[in-house]
Amino acid sequence: MDNELLNECYIEYKRLLFSLAYQLTGSICDAEDVIQDVFAQLSTYDLKHQTNMKGFLCKLVTNRCFDLIKSARKKRELYVGTWLPEPLIVEEDPLYEISIENDVSLALLLLFEKLNPTQRAIFILREVLEFDYKTIAEIVQKEECTCRKIFSRVKNSLPNIEEELSTPDNHEKVIKQFIGAFQQGNVNQIIDILQHDIVYYADGGGKTVAALRPIFGIERVGKLLESLMNKIWNEDIKVSLGNVNGRTGIIFQDAHGLKGVVGFNIKQDKIKEIYFVANPDKLKVH
Incomplete structure (x- = not known):
């Protein structure tokens, strides 16, 4: 494949391919490596007569x-504490071109973890990236009717998945209330916007202090957030709103850079889940 055609493909399809790889793996680093590998591999092909370049590239990425998902699941058996997807933190700059085709929340990426690789690929290709079943069948190398059945079973097995595909209208408002109370040290105001069955997830990867297991319930999460507030003020950490996976989240920074990123799952005007990513290997702005 000549360099000119290769460059054209890269420019036209990079965002789509990155989106697919990120949603399949939950890792920005892995997604970037996949794109690099695929385009290095692509240089060995003669694709001048390829009639569906988009589908072919998605097949290579998938x-x-x-392969990565299989090896990643083995590595996660040794992972210290709770594993969370790598957050996509985007610069709040009107001139910045977001490098993902369709934003997906951390909550949705965690739901994807309940699926096997084929289920995950079919759902993402159909529901998120809006591919037709013929193309999906070619990508995952299954019959069209099989892809339809798998897609239907996924939607039935994850009844909340439709809700996770869209951002609640009140998401930003609730998070602004949360950060306002957090900055004021007002624990009671924070508790007012937490659901009683709230779950707090933290991912430190064994490289920084973080809860090793999910914390359940408004009382325990409230106490943890109060402790976190005191820690942040004592260590002079800046707390600000940021774009986390296309939704309003919270960014913690000190003089040396990012210290943590928080994503949220909002249900019925209250916070249902909190995702705190503190593993330094997963913290970078794109």
Whole structure:
């Protein structure tokens, strides 16, 4: 494949391919590596007569991601504490071109973890990226009717998945209330916007202090957030709103850079889940 055609493909399809790889793996680093590998591999092909370049590239990316998912699941057996997807933190700059085709929340990425690789690929290709079943069948190498059945079963097995695909209208408002109370040290105001069955997830990867297991319930999460507030003020950490996976989240920074990122799952005007990513290997702005 000549360099000119290769460059054209890269420019036209990079965002789509990155989106697919990120949603399949939950890792920005892995997604970037997949894209690099695929385009290095692509240089060995003669594709001048390829009639569906988009589908072909997605097939290469999907196959490479399947290999990574298998190895990643083995590594996670040794992971220290709770594993969370790598957050996509985007610069709040009107001139910045977001490098993902369709934003997906951390909550949705965690739901994807309940699926096997084929289920995950079919759902993402159909529901998120809006591919037709013929193309999906070619990508995952299944019959069209099989892809339809798998897609239907996924939607039935994850009844909340439709809700996670869209951002609640009140998401930003609730998070602004949360950060306002947090900055004021007002624990009672924070508790007012937490659901009683709230769950707090933290991912430190064994490299920084973080809860090793999910914390359940408004009382325990409230006490943890109060402790976190005191820690942040004592260490002079800046707390600000940020774009986390296309939704309003919270960014913690000190003089040396990012210290943590928080994503939220909002239900019925209150916070249902909190995702705190503190593993330094997963913290970078794009």
